[in-house]
Amino acid sequence: MSFSYANIPDAALEEAVEAEFGDNSFALEKKSQYYNFICPFCGDPARPNKKKAYVYRDRWLFRCYKCGQSMHFMKYLKENDDAAYKRMLLFGFDGDRSDDKREEVLPKKKVDLPFEDGELISLLDHHPLAEQAVAFCQGRRIRPEVYDLWFVCQEGDQFLKRDDLGGLVLNEQGRPIGNEFKNRLIIPFYKYGGAWTQFDARALDPDNKLRYRNFEGVKRQAYNIDFLDVTKPFYILEGTIDSTFIRNAIAIGGISHFDEVIADNPQIAEHKENCTVIWDNDNAGELARIESVKKGYKWFNWSGIKEKDVNGAVLSGEMPVDDDGYVSTQFIEGRSLPPEGAAIIFALERGDMAARERQKQRETRLQLVQKMQAKQKVEVWF
Numbered sequence: 483m484s485f486s487y488a489n490i491p492d493a494a495l496e497e498a499v500e501a502e503f504g505d506n507s508f509a510l511e512k513k514s515q516y517y518n519f520i521c522p523f524c525g526d527p528a529r530p531n532k533k534k535a536y537v538y539r540d541r542w543l544f545r546c547y548k549c550g551q552s553m554h555f556m557k558y559l560k561e562n563d564d565a566a567y568k569r570m571l572l573f574g575f576d577g578d579r580s581d582d583k584r585e586e587v588l589p590k591k592k593v594d595l596p597f598e599d600g601e602l603i604s605l606l607d608h609h610p611l612a613e614q615a616v617a618f619c620q621g622r623r624i625r626p627e628v629y630d631l632w633f634v635c636q637e638g639d640q641f642l643k644r645d646d647l648g649g650l651v652l653n654e655q656g657r658p659i660g661n662e663f664k665n666r667l668i669i670p671f672y673k674y675g676g677a678w679t680q681f682d683a684r685a686l687d688p689d690n691k692l693r694y695r696n697f698e699g700v701k702r703q704a705y706n707i708d709f710l711d712v713t714k715p716f717y718i719l720e721g722t723i724d725s726t727f728i729r730n731a732i733a734i735g736g737i738s739h740f741d742e743v744i745a746d747n748p749q750i751a752e753h754k755e756n757c758t759v760i761w762d763n764d765n766a767g768e769l770a771r772i773e774s775v776k777k778g779y780k781w782f783n784w785s786g787i788k789e790k791d792v793n794g795a796v797l798s799g800e801m802p803v804d805d806d807g808y809v810s811t812q813f814i815e816g817r818s819l820p821p822e823g824a825a826i827i828f829a830l831e832r833g834d835m836a837a838r839e840r841q842k843q844r845e846t847r848l849q850l851v852q853k854m855q856a857k858q859k860v861e862v863w864f
């Protein structure tokens with residue numbers, strides 16, 4: 483997702499530093515390169531000349547030279563001032579920065595979304611379900627900058643839809659309507675400025691057979707499409723979570739949505755020379771690859787990688803991750819191959835596979851023959 487602390491305007495960070503440490507007890511001093519103040523962790527307000535804490539204004543690094551605390555100022559806020567952190571997060575989207583739209587990122591009831599007040603909890607909230615969701619995200623090595631903006635859906639009868647008399651509203655199968663995304667991670671499809679109307683709902687329970695659900699109330703759109711820059715190398719993936727590991731990428735939810743997304747977003751086809759489609763590393767993906775290559779899109783070379791998708795390959799170490807938590811750009815670009823000549827490569831790969839398959843069959847047959855011969859010998863001896 484195109485959300486980064488780097489998108490937060492300096493003016494907003496200045497305001498936040500001044501709000502955080504502007505109180506007299508910190509003796510805040512503003513210089514052109516940094517802020518200097520009494521450390522909130524180890525400082526003594528009675529000794530205002532001992533100011534060991536700094537926030538450097540180039541990289542927004544908080545550092546104390548006495549107690550050694552050192553972190554991005556956003557991390558300081560996250561750990562020490564939840565409300566201020568959440569407000570600042572909303573500046574992290576690139577694109578349109580108008581304040582009016584930004585309000586909508588907050589988990590409040592929206593007409594378009596199938597959630598009641600209080601049904602969604604931010605992953606930043608201190609709630610057991612939010613903590614379970616954070617543990618899931620961390621287990622998959624999803625970047626905090628991404629999952630900080632996600633939600634989890636609580637389970638509760640109070641979220642079921644009711645009529646004016648307080649009775650439950652039932653669907654055609656006679657089941658109550660509402661709360662259908664309970665106990666799922668809610669991954670909003672943010673638009674410019676932070677509004678969202680579509681989402682993926684990922685089951686947190688590993689035994690839940692229906693891993694993903696998405697909201698059918700609105701037309702399906704590609705995840706992160708508003709933030710895609712088609713003038714640079716860009717990537718199309720199947721899975722939303724997979725796409726958060728690749729810079730300048732969208733997710734389309736599955737092979738079957740490819741043509742629709744291309745039709746809805748003509749800028750993709752206009753810049754297809756920049757576009758690599760990273761289908762999953764499975765049989766269906768291999769077939770889809772033949773089709774997208776025919777349409778002139780670059781393909782991703784999975785050779786030597788066992789895992790079936792990007793997240794799996796990140797976790798297994800088969801895809802190298804950089805300091806920012808993305809799969810290395812060099813690695814991705816190095817395996818993005820042009821559509822020209824791809825048909826021959828695929829045919830050779832398939833040829834190899836067919837040859838290996840024939841070899842395996844020969845070996846199996848040989849073993850069978852030997853077994854039969856051995857059995858016949860035994861029979862003869864008796």
Ligand SMILES: [Zn+2]
Pocket residue numbers: 521522523524525534535546547548549550551
């Ligand atoms: Zn300190």
